[in-house]
Amino acid sequence: MLKKLIALIVLIVAVIYIVNIFTIKLSPKQETVNFIELPENFKVEVFADNLGGSKFSTPGPNPGPRMLMLKDDIVFVSVPKQGEVIAFKTKNNKVDERKIFISNLKNPHGLAYYQDWIYIAEEDRVIRVKDVNKDNVADIETLEELTKLPAGSHWTRTIKIFDNSLFISIGSVCNVCFEKDEKRATIQKCELDGNNCKTFASGLRNSVDFLKYNGKIYASENSRDMLGNNIPPDEINIIEEGKNYGWPLCYGKQIHDSEFDKNIYIRNPCEDTEPSFIDLPAHVAPLGLEVYQGTKFPEEYKNKLFVAYHGSWDSDDPVGYKLVYIDLNTKETKDFATGFLSALTVKGRPVGIINFNNDLLVTDDNAGKIYRIYYE
Numbered sequence: 262m263l264k265k266l267i268a269l270i271v272l273i274v275a276v277i278y279i280v281n282i283f284t285i286k287l288s289p290k291q292e293t294v295n296f297i298e299l300p301e302n303f304k305v306e307v308f309a310d311n312l313g314g315s316k317f318s319t320p321g322p323n324p325g326p327r328m329l330m331l332k333d334d335i336v337f338v339s340v341p342k343q344g345e346v347i348a349f350k351t352k353n354n355k356v357d358e359r360k361i362f363i364s365n366l367k368n369p370h371g372l373a374y375y376q377d378w379i380y381i382a383e384e385d386r387v388i389r390v391k392d393v394n395k396d397n398v399a400d401i402e403t404l405e406e407l408t409k410l411p412a413g414s415h416w417t418r419t420i421k422i423f424d425n426s427l428f429i430s431i432g433s434v435c436n437v438c439f440e441k442d443e444k445r446a447t448i449q450k451c452e453l454d455g456n457n458c459k460t461f462a463s464g465l466r467n468s469v470d471f472l473k474y475n476g477k478i479y480a481s482e483n484s485r486d487m488l489g490n491n492i493p494p495d496e497i498n499i500i501e502e503g504k505n506y507g508w509p510l511c512y513g514k515q516i517h518d519s520e521f522d523k524n525i526y527i528r529n530p531c532e533d534t535e536p537s538f539i540d541l542p543a544h545v546a547p548l549g550l551e552v553y554q555g556t557k558f559p560e561e562y563k564n565k566l567f568v569a570y571h572g573s574w575d576s577d578d579p580v581g582y583k584l585v586y587i588d589l590n591t592k593e594t595k596d597f598a599t600g601f602l603s604a605l606t607v608k609g610r611p612v613g614i615i616n617f618n619n620d621l622l623v624t625d626d627n628a629g630k631i632y633r634i635y636y637e
Contacts, residue, residue, distance in 0.1 A: 296608045298600040305634050314629020318607040320574040325626035329615040330372035341368040348397040363399040371419035382418035407455025411442050415467045423473045427451040432467035437485045437509045437521045464506035469548045481547035484512050486575040494540035495547050507534040539592050544573035545581035548612050555619035557636050569611035
């Protein structure tokens, strides 16, 4: 009887341990954002609320808002789990009107615009649609499907339009493997109508966001899991056409993943891959990127790369859960917005970032909010 009791206790402890690894509790709904810690004279307020969210923090995307886009005075945000893109008409840096721009989509994520078209990346395709009468509701009769995409696993699809071309980030189908679909773990480049897509860059396990600044494309990279607490580093990469960024054979500064690849080489298999531009701590899960280009932040923050660390799951001690900013010249990284994690209580998980007038907007897919960070 005693042995059975001990066995039961061991089983219960094991179950609790596993649950704590994969699910971190979210604190009760935050009525304020005082938990977010910022440098002196910075302020934060809730720009928009009731955008999904969850009582728990789980690995990968949470149910709330993800990627942002500003077009004129309209802020667009994707809410994948609700299948919606929501449009916020703004006035004096506040929401003046809220509408569902389009719904019934499959995990919409990335957003972009070109002329009169709003481009939306769903899990399995890219579409574009117009708002002819400017009422912030998509005119469905104008909707065009541009290109099909592979679905599943790392399902977030991010799109940008640079130099009259459409760029699409497509994550891997696995943690670490050799892909069968040549579109996976790449950034694709297509014409604006979705035709003539080709691989622009490869070896990118999961580049959830990317941007172009001063002629260079910078991308976040979520590296593989299950190698321990400290490796491999997550990354910021400078993306160039035709380059291979290493995954699944290599990570960081051209380090061979010998845990996955057991082959013996005479020549370094990472020699022809691109090293990371900046190594970030392992498992912080860098997602949204934005270079601050407003005028109100102090000089220290201007033209710096802001990065949203969504937060870890494959780490004994949770890491990430904050915003940092990076000097692209010195590569120095500093904390900007912290407090999203307190002990094992998750109060939020930052995702997307955009310039908004002279401020920053940040989505939180765990709390279901958009925050406005400004300087006084």
